[in-house]
Amino acid sequence: xxxxxxxxxxxxxxxxxxxxxxxxxLHPDLNAAAAGLDSLAAVELLIRxxxxxxxxxxxxxxxxxxxxxxxxxxKLVSSVRHANA
Amino acid sequence: xxxVESPARAWPTAAPGIALTTGEFEQIVAGLRRQxxxxxxxxxxxxxxxxxxxxxxxxxxxxxxxxxxxxxxxxHTYPGDEAAWLELRPHATPSGDWHxxxxxxxxxxxxxACYHIYPRLAGTRLAQxxxxxxxxxCYRHEATGEPGRLRSFRMRELVHLGAxxxxxxxxxxxxxxxxxxxxxxxxxxxxxxATDPFFGPGAxxxxxxxxxxxxxxELTVPVADGLRQAVASANYHKEHFGEIFDISxxxxxxxxxxxxxxxxxxxxxxxxxxxRA
Numbered sequence: 001x002x003x004x005x006x007x008x009x010x011x012x013x014x015x016x017x018x019x020x021x022x023x024x025x026l027h028p029d030l031n032a033a034a035a036g037l038d039s040l041a042a043v044e045l046l047i048r049x050x051x052x053x054x055x056x057x058x059x060x061x062x063x064x065x066x067x068x069x070x071x072x073x074x075k076l077v078s079s080v081r082h083a084n085a
Numbered sequence: 086x087x088x089v090e091s092p093a094r095a096w097p098t099a100a101p102g103i104a105l106t107t108g109e110f111e112q113i114v115a116g117l118r119r120q121x122x123x124x125x126x127x128x129x130x131x132x133x134x135x136x137x138x139x140x141x142x143x144x145x146x147x148x149x150x151x152x153x154x155x156x157x158x159x160x161h162t163y164p165g166d167e168a169a170w171l172e173l174r175p176h177a178t179p180s181g182d183w184h185x186x187x188x189x190x191x192x193x194x195x196x197x198a199c200y201h202i203y204p205r206l207a208g209t210r211l212a213q214x215x216x217x218x219x220x221x222x223c224y225r226h227e228a229t230g231e232p233g234r235l236r237s238f239r240m241r242e243l244v245h246l247g248a249x250x251x252x253x254x255x256x257x258x259x260x261x262x263x264x265x266x267x268x269x270x271x272x273x274x275x276x277x278x279a280t281d282p283f284f285g286p287g288a289x290x291x292x293x294x295x296x297x298x299x300x301x302x303e304l305t306v307p308v309a310d311g312l313r314q315a316v317a318s319a320n321y322h323k324e325h326f327g328e329i330f331d332i333s334x335x336x337x338x339x340x341x342x343x344x345x346x347x348x349x350x351x352x353x354x355x356x357x358x359x360x361r362a
Contacts, residue, residue: 039291039294040148042290043286043287043290043291044287046286046287046290047286047287050286057289058289059289059290059292059293060293062289062290062293062294062297063293063297064294064297064298066290066293067290
């Protein structure tokens, strides 16, 4: 399956989702919390994403859905990258 | 300055945000303490006195260091021997470099009274909801010295541990109770959705999540002309402390917790400012 995100995002997300096995598929609507993304891991992931893509996601762009699925997070990251381009 | 200054005052010291208080001020604080106790008389809470310092391991474990390193007051001491002190001793003067060998100790200054409670319940399974009243001198290394923003202050708290729905209902009940109490004291009180002053690159996300879930409610009143400060708060921590300190419900699920906190000096300052002391 073609991934909607790049390899960097894929690697960072897999590392953050500690309950996701290496062979498990990482699909856009995966429940990130059920896959091990707690609030501490979300903060660490945010720090890595912002550093990797050289972006700063404005506070008002976050909501409870932002880190709920890989697809929602990639959509947020993409929109901020697009706005900065 | 008013023509007749109230004898109930907080006197500034050489350190910003560190105040001395007059006997009249202390009488107000004592009266507030009695009223808070009366408000919570039906709670069946266990009352605990707590010191101004707390085990550093507790605060590290609770995540406070990670999110609020700029506010934490640490306790350092000199670990060397008498011979080594001979070299530093001449520097033990105001602004001298006597402290270059100081090392952190196993205690830090208490940042919030309720941190004393969770380690006492660590590893327990709650057969029923627990309620604990605790007061402690607290310290936060605040950057500003505006009225009411003391670095060293007394915080009285009521802590509730139990099931999620119990915690939110309890928190909201106390929000209303404290709002009515402060209004009854003649204070212009507002309830506001608030966030903790998280520090660092994750702060934006943590603030947004806290606000979206309405975890923290602050009750603000005027403490000086044109300045409102939070004098109390009603907070829901979800399973944060239950997970960290392994406090569980009978079901085995982590206990949730909530607290109501009162800033004793700030309420007293607000009463003095409003002329209601």
